[in-house]
Amino acid sequence: MCGIEARSISICLRIVEKTMRGLDWRLSYVAARCVHATGDPTLPRYIRFSKGLEHEIQSVCSSVKRVVADVEMVGSGIAHRCRSAGLDLLVAIRFATSRVSRVASGLRELVARGLIDGSTVLVNGNSPSFLEVALDAAEKGLARPRLVIATPPGFIKAPRTKARLLRSGLPYIAVVGSRGGSPVAAAAFNAIMDICSGRARTLVEIAKRLGKEP
Numbered sequence: 001m002c003g004i005e006a007r008s009i010s011i012c013l014r015i016v017e018k019t020m021r022g023l024d025w026r027l028s029y030v031a032a033r034c035v036h037a038t039g040d041p042t043l044p045r046y047i048r049f050s051k052g053l054e055h056e057i058q059s060v061c062s063s064v065k066r067v068v069a070d071v072e073m074v075g076s077g078i079a080h081r082c083r084s085a086g087l088d089l090l091v092a093i094r095f096a097t098s099r100v101s102r103v104a105s106g107l108r109e110l111v112a113r114g115l116i117d118g119s120t121v122l123v124n125g126n127s128p129s130f131l132e133v134a135l136d137a138a139e140k141g142l143a144r145p146r147l148v149i150a151t152p153p154g155f156i157k158a159p160r161t162k163a164r165l166l167r168s169g170l171p172y173i174a175v176v177g178s179r180g181g182s183p184v185a186a187a188a189f190n191a192i193m194d195i196c197s198g199r200a201r202t203l204v205e206i207a208k209r210l211g212k213e214p
Contacts, residue, residue: 073125124185
């Protein structure tokens with residue numbers, strides 16, 4: 001286990017614990033990884049988890065077979081962990097059926113193919129239109145993903161669509177407001193994979209010991 005990595009996570013966990021008190025260790029780890037990816041100590045103010053997500057993570061680990069990223073940057077950031085876990089990785093923009101709103105049309109195509117279901121995690125780091133399509137499909141009963149990670153940045157559609165996710169009843173990890181980005185979405189997904197593999201527990205224990213050092 002890399003000493004620099006553990007020390008960095010120790011710092012990020014302390015930042016998270018000051019802002020998001022009482023979090024389960026798994027959610028604290030996810031939030032810390034997002035802070036680590038951005039170098040932004042204010043980010044925990046904007047991170048949201050669906051109610052009870054800490055109790056659902058293990059079932060996410062056991063049931064997920066497929067991951068759908070919105071854009072190539074997100075796909076690149078999670079590809080290694082998907083390969084290691086034996087998960088199929090699809091990137092929505094590659095399935096575009098229109099030159100307008102390519103990411104949205106790509107996700108519509110995947111929904112039409114029946115590839116968004118309870119064995120699917122959606123990782124949305126760039127396009128609020130991707131999230132909008134996912135929410136429309138869920139409301140119509142066409143697709144209900146196992147988990148939605150939503151961190152698209154922006155000042156108009158992104159805040160509105162992420163607020164809608166929080167009311168949707170879907171399991172989620174989100175960064176609300178205008179903040180976000182592909183690195184945050186990838187970090188959150190990779191943190192979930194760390195929890196699934198047991199790596200997160202080891203790293204958190206080391207980080208907490210380091211945090212007690214003078």
